[in-house]
Amino acid sequence: MRRLLVTGGAGFIGSNFVHMVLEEHPDCFVLNLDQLTYAGNLENLDGVMAHPKHVFVRGDICDLPFVEKLFDEHAIDSVVHFAAESHVDRSITGPKVFIDTNVAGTLALLQAASARDTTRFVQVSTDEVYGSLGDEGRFTETTPLAPNSPYSASKASADHLVRAFGHTWGLPYNITRCSNNYGPYQFPEKLIPLMINNARQDKALPVYGDGLHVRDWLFVYDHCTAIWKVLTDAKSGEVYNVGGCNEMANIDVVKMLLHHLGKPESLINYVKDRPGHDRRYAIDAGKTMRDLGWKPSVTFEEGLKQTIDWYIANQAWLDHIVSGDYQSYYDSMYADR
Ligand code: NAD
Numbered sequence: 274m275r276r277l278l279v280t281g282g283a284g285f286i287g288s289n290f291v292h293m294v295l296e297e298h299p300d301c302f303v304l305n306l307d308q309l310t311y312a313g314n315l316e317n318l319d320g321v322m323a324h325p326k327h328v329f330v331r332g333d334i335c336d337l338p339f340v341e342k343l344f345d346e347h348a349i350d351s352v353v354h355f356a357a358e359s360h361v362d363r364s365i366t367g368p369k370v371f372i373d374t375n376v377a378g379t380l381a382l383l384q385a386a387s388a389r390d391t392t393r394f395v396q397v398s399t400d401e402v403y404g405s406l407g408d409e410g411r412f413t414e415t416t417p418l419a420p421n422s423p424y425s426a427s428k429a430s431a432d433h434l435v436r437a438f439g440h441t442w443g444l445p446y447n448i449t450r451c452s453n454n455y456g457p458y459q460f461p462e463k464l465i466p467l468m469i470n471n472a473r474q475d476k477a478l479p480v481y482g483d484g485l486h487v488r489d490w491l492f493v494y495d496h497c498t499a500i501w502k503v504l505t506d507a508k509s510g511e512v513y514n515v516g517g518c519n520e521m522a523n524i525d526v527v528k529m530l531l532h533h534l535g536k537p538e539s540l541i542n543y544v545k546d547r548p549g550h551d552r553r554y555a556i557d558a559g560k561t562m563r564d565l566g567w568k569p570s571v572t573f574e575e576g577l578k579q580t581i582d583w584y585i586a587n588q589a590w591l592d593h594i595v596s597g598d599y600q601s602y603y604d605s606m607y608a609d610r
């Protein structure tokens with residue numbers, strides 16, 4: 274049986290990954306390490322907290338002795354590393370924690386993993402490490418790294434550390450670089466859930482700049498299946514781009530959301546642009562498709578519809594975040610321990 278350490282498994286993509294693994298891969302034990310920062314939410318793990326193949330531990334990936342103890346106590350053999358500060362706007366107003374978590378935290382995990390018989394370390398990275406595109410072309414795995422925000426610079430630094438530990442210590446690793454994800458459990462500071470949350474309350478929808486910045490959207494479940502294939506089937510040392518070939522201007526995404534929600538376009542409010550805002554991302558995922566036989570399971574239209582339906586059916590989840598109640602969930606669950 275695989276004994277997998279998942280970091281950041283109470284966040285958006287990490288929790289979707291934990292659900293997928295426990296449902297679809299019964300031969301895998303998951304140790305879920307998450308600090309429960311503002312972005313971590315145990316409600317994302319409803320239904321699997323008591324699963325016999327899942328152990329949740331609250332803790333900091335930067336704490337090396339603690340991480341080493343977890344590796345040994347749970348006989349960890351592989352790692353999928355999601356834990357990060359992930360929001361570009363926050364990295365512009367407060368970059369320090371991005372270096373602490375995304376760089377120093379990744380270093381601690383690499384130190385623990387490389388000192389043991391770890392069979393694979395999967396670094397979940399981002400297309401943002403490649404910088405910004407003009408009107409033409411797509412990012413491939415050989416596109417030079419040119420990160421533009423403190424967030425993407427911290428992720429690129431972590432990617433370099435992963436490669437260096439592979440080269441110097443022989444740690445078997447892969448790096449995945451995915452485009453923008455959307456789906457259930459995404460914190461409502463990111464474009465799609467923020468707009469759904471505002472629209473349901475008839476609040477203004479803040480569109481940065483001219484709204485013509487382009488992102489390449491992928492349904493979160495499809496990112497998770499790609500990561501699983503990389504973990505189980507990829508050759509060590511390879512980088513894999515993951516994306517859905519779904520390029521959309523932000524304003525078109527916002528209009529689609531309003532249309533599905535039956536809300537008026539008059540809610541759209543153009544606001545001051547994000548400093549250093551990357552104009553366009555587009556992923557060439559051909560290598561991942563060819564080498565690993567991966568492909569997305571849904572179109573953007575289907576995925577967006579499922580996502581909107583999920584947020585509307587789970588408004589209590591959004592309400593707990595808006596009220597801050599989600600952060601007391603851990604204390605109430607563990608009050609007797
Ligand atoms: P998220 O912000 O929703 O979740 C991050 C999780 O990490 C949270 O649960 C948080 O509590 C945890 N965490 C933060 N600091 C920690 C620490 N020091 N120790 C332990 N846990 C800590 O992020 P997300 O959107 O799910 O992204 C997950 C990963 O995927 C990130 O590495 C991100 O760079 C990458 N990624 C995200 C996207 C996207 O569109 N969201 C796309 C490509 C790659």
Ligand code: DAU
Pocket residue numbers: 359360361362398399400401451452453454462463464465467479480481482486487488523547554
């Ligand atoms: O490309 C992958 C990256 O996608 C991940 O690595 C990041 O973790 C993830 O946060 C995301 O980064 P973006 O900056 O692209 O995502 P965000 O949802 O913040 O913004 C998407 C686009 O929408 C971007 O062009 C900025 C714009 N935007 C965003 C917000 C929050 C708005 O116009 N208004 C908003 O209020």
